[in-house]
Amino acid sequence: MAWRCYRATSRFTWKIHANFRESFISTILFVCLLFPFTTEAGLYTASDQVVVLTPDNVDSVLVNSTAALVVEFYASWCGHCIAFSPVWKSLASDIKEWKPAVDVAAIDCANQDNGPICSRFGVRGYPTLKFFHAYSKPDSKGEGFRGFPRNVRGLRHKIINKMETHAEPWPPACPPLETASRAELDNFFETNSVGHLALLFETSNSYVGRELTLDLLQYENIAVRRVLSTEDGLVAKLNVTDFPSCYLYSPSGIFTRLHVQLEARTFYTYALQRLPGVVRAGKPLPVTSDLAKNTTEDQLRPFNRSRVYMADLESTLHYSLRMELAAHPVIKGEALSALQRYISVLAKYFPGRPVVNNLLKSVDTWLKGEKDTELSYSSLRDALDNTAEVPNAALPKGVRWVGCQGSKPHFRRYPCGMWTLFHVLTVQAEEAADKDPQEVLQAMRSYIHSFFGCQACATHFENMAQESMSHVGTLSSAVLWLWSHHNHVNNRLAGALSEDPHFPKIQWPSPELCPSCHGVKNGEHTWNQEELLTFLRSHFSSEHLLSDYLEEEAQLLSRQKERLVTRHQEQEAKRGAERRARQTQDTSVKPPPEEEEEVAKEEPAEEEAERAGGKVQMSEPPPWVKPKADVSHQPQRRPSIVGLKFRPPQEEIVDLDAFINQHYKALRAAARVSSRVKLRTLQKKEQPGAGLEQGPVLLLGMQPVEPEDLLGQHNMLQKRILTGKYTGSEEEGALEMYPHPNKRRWMSLLSVGFSRLDISLCVLLYFLSSMCLLAMYLFFKNCRRLRRAKVALP
Template identity: 70%
Template sequence: MARRCCRATSRSTAKIYAKLRESFISTIFLFVCLLFPFTTKAGLYTASDQIVILTPDNVDSVLVNSTAAMVVEFYASWCGHCIAFSPVWKSLARDIKEWKPAMDLAAIDCANPVNIPICSGFDVKGYPTLKFFHAYSKADSKGQVFKAFPRDVRGLRHKLIDLMETHKDPWPPACPPLETASKVEIDNFFDTNNVEHLALIFEMSNSYVGREVILDMLQYENLAVRRVLNTEEGLVTKLGVTDFPSCYLYYPIFGIFFQKTCYSVYHCNLGDSVRKMLTCVCVCVCVCHIRSRVYMADLESTLYYSLRVELAAHTVIKGEALSALQEYFTVLVKYFPGRPVVMNLLKSVATWLKDRKDSELSYSSLKDALDNTAEVPNAALPDSVRWVGCQGSKPHFRGYPCGMWTLFHVLTVQAKEAASKDPQEVIQAMRLYVYYFFGCRECATHFENMAMESMSQVGTWITPVLWLWSRHNQVNNRLAGAPSEDPRFPKIQWPPPELCPSCHGVKPTGEHTWQQEEVLAFLHTHFSSEHLLSDYLEEEGQLLSRQKESLVARQNQEAKRGTERRARDTMSELLPGQEEVKEEEEEEEEEDEEEEEGIKAGGPRQPHRKPSVVGLKLRPVQDEIVDLDSFVDHHYKAKALRAAAAMSSRVRTRTLQRQEEPRLRASLEQGTRLGLGLEPVEPDDLLGQRNMLQKRILTGQYMGSEEEGALEMYPRLNKRQWMSLLSVGFSRLDISLCVILYFLSSTCLLAMYLFFKNRLQLRRTKVALP
């Protein structure tokens, strides 16, 4: 009994000691917390956030005469906006931790009574306030205030870069130059810089990629990064740069440049000797291609290819295809989160399609509407393709199919956010567009089969967003390993765990499963309009100016064609029956100098056309008739008047009455039937008849008794009539040349004959000698 009592007493004593020990520790902990209330946390930030906490003791050493630029947030711990902004400031500090040698972030709690004099000294009157302090700032510097600063990490990065470039001398020693490099500097770079590698970032003037890479690579030794604009034609031509932005890594040991575009990482898998260096560049340069983001440039490129390339294959659109096109434009107008300049044009085209009453539509008229020939103000569509997130490792990978899937995902999410009454509105428009217009017909068939199988479920137990996501993964599963798969962007079940870890789950059996609620939340965030990136977009002003230039050029071309058409109509009215002659004259660009001199002297113009002597059929002589009029008017007018008086004794008198005209017309028709190339002429007076007779005489085409009298009128022409009949359209110069050539050839043949005859006689004489 004594032992049991002793044991019971020892146990109760141990419990008492344990309770006393716990109460003592709790008392000590409470006393420490009450004694040192600010040691646990200072304001909204701690040193573990990689942010410098400013106090009266260190403010001068941090901000005055510092070798790095400083960005300070003045906040109040009780301020709701400051509390909401604090996660962004912490994320920014983690994101630019590589910039620390050149730039660092700091914060100070102005709600702390100890810090009130400091905040008042920097003229801080509201919270939160951001101020930028240049390197080597003086003690009286108040800093540069951020006005309307962005509330996201990416925007703040760009803002910090802009402020860093405002530095003058002295420049922060740890920060390399951020300005662009020239070809002369790059050619002599290794002579003046002690580095082993040089990375060149080729980019547009409004891009931040090059400057971000330069700052991100500050802490890497033996590597220098320089940015080159696309306007530096010497380097761009030398290296054959076609994509902007792009990275070229110069490796002096091999003496070559390795190209790495910003949209893929296919050079990161090279040999071990350069893998480490290229991996660093790939990781940094690929900041421009964040696979977890959606680019507006991809969406606008998809619109360009869809409306200007794919629809252009259909010359005429009618029936159900026209209805599908109208629904496609209706959905785009409702849910496409585009820029105002793009949305204005989409709305104008949609209204134009809706107001049309025709049952069919030609693509040429649709193209006019897309080109904004109606001149709707502040409306334009992109006129080129610029893939960013959908850029493949080679030109034939990704691109338009990736852009079309992205566009469909964005439209379904936007329709969900807009609380569309019809859950199938977007996917039905997509289905019809793919069925009637998508270029890959086999792909269109597969999509239609998927729609027929499961589209009826949309709106009941599955949302359009999840339906399209599941169909997309189904297509990825079918195309995995196909020749169309980009080896650098394999077909996976999306989203991968690194983008959405909570979207993936594991069943009790160990199988993978999708957490659809998490997937839906991720899709709404990923494809929301607020999450779209506007990088690499062409400025609206450039789109509008280029569209205006094309419209002006088109109007000028149409005006020129109209002027030419009116000129042709006027000429045809003034000279009926002379169209063929005018066309031949337009095709003749040069004329013989002799002919021009003859025209200036008043002589007849000789025809350029080759004569047709087969069957002695003469070509139409419209040119000769027109030219001989001027010939007769200039040379034979006086002679014709004198000969008209002498004609009365030899040829019966012709009167000016209209009753004689039928006989003259009959003679002309007779000449036409004989194949002489004569055309009926209706003279109005005696001079007209005489001119007609002179023309017929000059062309050597008269027959009958009346023509004999006319030949007596012009004895000079009668003597040379035989030459006109023999020439059959040849000029006098041609005949003279033929005669001269005939004479020369005869002389040459005669000389050759005499030469060989004498030579033969000499040979016979030599043979006969003993």
């Protein structure tokens, strides 16, 4: 009866699930019809470490491959496939070190181009997992995973079981997964040239030994063998009591136990990969003595790997703001918004020295005040160089890597500094209790998308951000999000050419750095989130930063001042060179041939007069007097108020050479008129004794002038020319340099001229105001006397 009830309940539950599944699938189909582009995108990208199969590469990947492959056939519109995709990505990341023996792939059957491939392999439902052995034939359809688990650990065990069913001959890329006997171990070093042999003692149903063997597959100078607990002779010889446990066997015949924090796969792998002499295949063996040499352009500095250095953060700022942004001469649109968010976050949360913080805040204020839709990098560079001379503000120039230094110039450095900088900013934002938990992450995302030089890196980070950044809802989750995705990148780049052999990319923090951050659950490694968050807050706090190798603030400000002075001098020299070039270009222009002939005729008369030792009075203005421009082309002047005329600002010194070159034609015309006047004056009959030495000179249309007055007026004219003042008009001709005395200002105060009428009005107003004040005084005095008299009456 109970069995029947159970069956009936199961049938009823199955109907409910069936109806729910049908409605769910209908909803997904409806969404796919509305948004057909989702079927083309797929669920996996290159940054997920999953091989994406297409019609172009499916045969080359699956057929006759040296490695086994486990493939997921999915449809991007399938809800179960979408829910399963994070597990598949985690699996690819977890068994990344197994790649010479087995790899993870996926193909989107919802894509029309991939439809024939899915039909070829007999796929009818999604998701479907198939295992392809190494050296599969073209007609192979793979072995299906029936009832496969939906977790990484179960899938890992399934893959190992499939790999062990491979027929002979055994694939050379796959290591031996069977158990080892004592006889094999006694002769192991005679047939194998390795420095370490790791023996993992475990029970028969344990997978740790086989997983550890595959984890060390890409490493040289070490081998792993699993020994079952039933191997009594070897167990008794080493006195093994814990299963699992790991022992190291050296060529000298010595057995030593490998001490780890927890007896689990992850801790074994981490410890064995860092044994002396163990190195990834294809990588040079790191030699400690090389670190003592100058293998980079800077001397390698001793540092503490467990601390963060302010020198790295300031070096990152310099490279980011002065090197990477310099590749964008004009910043506009989305890039300008990204720059503003980036600088704003730095100004709010960067835990730097006062001089650096002051500069970041000044740049942030300047950017917020800019209203243009685009920004030139030259103006940003001026702000970074503090050309506005904001007091006590400077950003060091150059890089000085300490915690992020690499063994070679192309290792670590700026990428390490960028990760460290944003880790520090997320922790500082949490300490400040800001309202927006994604402020720092979004600033990092937009900066990397718009400015980061490595385009592939920017694409990978954008893929990670699109996947899960929107789920960040608290400041602490922002700190953990950045940490987890940094580890994801470390896992993806482990073993790449960009990995520094002295600083291998690991899942950080290591067990040595934070033992309490690690744990084991059901035999699997886990992270203790609370302990991890406490560690991150302490590690990236402002109090934990080291100030070693920093330049002194006083020296930094002094160098900045010297650079600004040098820059001003260079700008002045450049402007002078440009001015001289313009003058040379102007003087290189020759006058027309007609003017040259007239000048040639006039020069003998001038030379003859000079030889005679006499001075000739001119009725035209001298050639250095600035001719008045055409009134029709002059801008409208402001009307005078009560006789006051505001004079334009005057220059203290006038470059006469530049002035003459710029007004060459006008001066030549004035010179010709002056010469003609001289000739007419010399030809005119002079009265006896009427020379400059004997009496007044009678000019055309002028009153007699004494020589002393003429000399004084000539000196006054030269003074006016040097001070840049010109009077008169073109109609006045030669009389403009000798203005009438009535036209002069009677008084000049603060560069404003006052006429006699102005002074008279002022005196009159002053007199009237004085009379008014006197009348008011007498009136109030009389009123006061009357009031006292009334009070005195009985």
